[in-house]
Amino acid sequence: MKVGVVTFPGSNCDYDAYSAIKHIMGEDATFLWHQSTDLEGSDLIMLPGGFSYGDYLRAGAIARFSPIMEKVIAFARSGGLVVGICNGFQVLTECGLLPGALMRNRHLRFSCKYVHLRVERTDTAFTGRCEDGEVLRIPIAHGEGNYFYHDDEVQQLEDNGQVLFRYCDASGRVTPEANPNGSVNNIAGIMNAGGNVLGMMPHPERAVELILGSTDGLKILESVRHALSYQSV
């Protein structure tokens, strides 16, 4: 697996993502500069967390017009696997690869803590290595992670099975108390209708070693590796 990690000016989780792929998983990883127009043969594109372009205007709004994003969008439209984490999720909604929008957290505070996520489906490229209904412990770190979509459109997402991760308590119950930012239906991560683009606010790349507090993030990255190995057979 070769993973291209995009670096925008203001990205600050690009090295975490690179390290998780390269040093923990032992896979090939490369940084892709935002001004580049070459995906360098990557099988998976990761849009990392951070504050691209200082979050000016709206989080992710300016990054989407970077030269590299034209290639990422074409890659995604042709079925390539793309994962956007935190700011990367915001970029994916801004550029239209994923539906909805990420708004200011309901309580207006930046939230940085471990949360629990319920895995809603395991028959996807991003969750194949998880158990049905598994609860993952993965950290969040964001001020604008409040997922919003209009009522009927959220219902459409739910009906299509595009919601992959929901904020829940330690036992997997999806409650208002477990919702850290006001996201509609406790949504923490979604995929596109084609099933090849994932966006999530929590940071799986920060939960890849026991010394970090959890290795649950690896399950998502290993799911992708597993899906890619199937693709290439």
Place this chain on the structure above:
Amino acid sequence: MSKKATVFVRLKDGVLDPQGVTIAKALNQMGYDEFTSVRSGRFFELEIEDNEANLDQRLEEVCSKLLSNPVIENYRIEKG
């Protein structure tokens, strides 16, 4: 000759504006009880070189592609 345009961007009705809610609460705590709701937004002042034939269309594009997010926001353009 250059022209000016002002673009006002606001959240659509029905989309929660946590900043507005917080500002309204602060006003009420300050004793301004008559202000029952606040909606926040932002505006942009644009200076434009006036040699573009389809300026209106380009202005609309700028608003819908970058200055606003059509999923959650509306915009209004005032020219001049």
